[in-house]
Amino acid sequence: xxxxNWIAVVLAAGVAAxxxxxxxxxxxxxxxxxxxxxxxxxAAMLGHALARIGPDKLELxxxxxxxxAGGLALAIVIPALWLAQARHGVAARETWxxxxxxxxxxxxxxxxxxxxx
Numbered sequence: 001x002x003x004x005n006w007i008a009v010v011l012a013a014g015v016a017a018x019x020x021x022x023x024x025x026x027x028x029x030x031x032x033x034x035x036x037x038x039x040x041x042x043a044a045m046l047g048h049a050l051a052r053i054g055p056d057k058l059e060l061x062x063x064x065x066x067x068x069a070g071g072l073a074l075a076i077v078i079p080a081l082w083l084a085q086a087r088h089g090v091a092a093r094e095t096w097x098x099x100x101x102x103x104x105x106x107x108x109x110x111x112x113x114x115x116x117x
Contacts, residue, residue, distance in 0.1 A: 001051055001052050001054060002051045002054045002055045003051060004044070004047045004048055004050075004051045005047055005050075005051070005113065005116055005117075006047070007116060008047060008112055008113045008116040009040070009043045009044050009046075009047040010040075010043075011112050011116070012039075012043040012046065012047070012108075012109035012112040012113060013036055013039040013040045013042075013043040013109070014036060014039075015105075015108045015109065015111075015112050016039040016042075016043065016105040016106065016108055016109045017035035017036040017038075017039045017105075019101065019104050019105040019108050020035050020039070020101055020102070020105050021035055023097070023098075023100075023101035023104075024101065039105070039109075042072065042077070042106070042109070043109055045072070046068060046069055046072060046106075046109055046110070046113065047113065049068050049072075050064075050065065050068060050113055053068070055117070058117065059117070062114055065110040065111070065113050065114040066107060066110045066111075066114070068110065069106045069107055069109050069110025069113070070103065070106060070107055070110065072106055073102055073103045073105075073106035073107070074103065077102055077106070078099045078102055078103065081095065081098055081099060081102065082095055082099070085098070
């Protein structure tokens with residue numbers, strides 16, 4: 001296992017928060033104020049997962065950055081979002097938009113980790 005790139009974790013959380021902020025421009029200021037703090041947790045988890053893969057393997061297979069980030073969004077975050085929003089009666093159109101925002105945010109996190117390798 002390689003070391004966690006904590007600089008990438010901090011920057012990835014910021015980029016993901018920015019993506020979500022752009023998608024959720026109409027959100028309340030309270031929601032927007034929490035975006036960065038909330039994105040630190042998945043960014044740290046992604047950083048740990050990538051560290052476990054190791055820098056040697058990631059150098060040979062850079063697509064793993066995006067597979068890990070996108071997989072986290074598609075397999076865990078987005079299904080949880082759908083369940084939560086269905087429970088509260090949120091329109092499917094809004095849920096699709098939020099899903100797209102989260103997938104793009106997670107792929108942006110993967111991009112940050114890839115660039116800072």
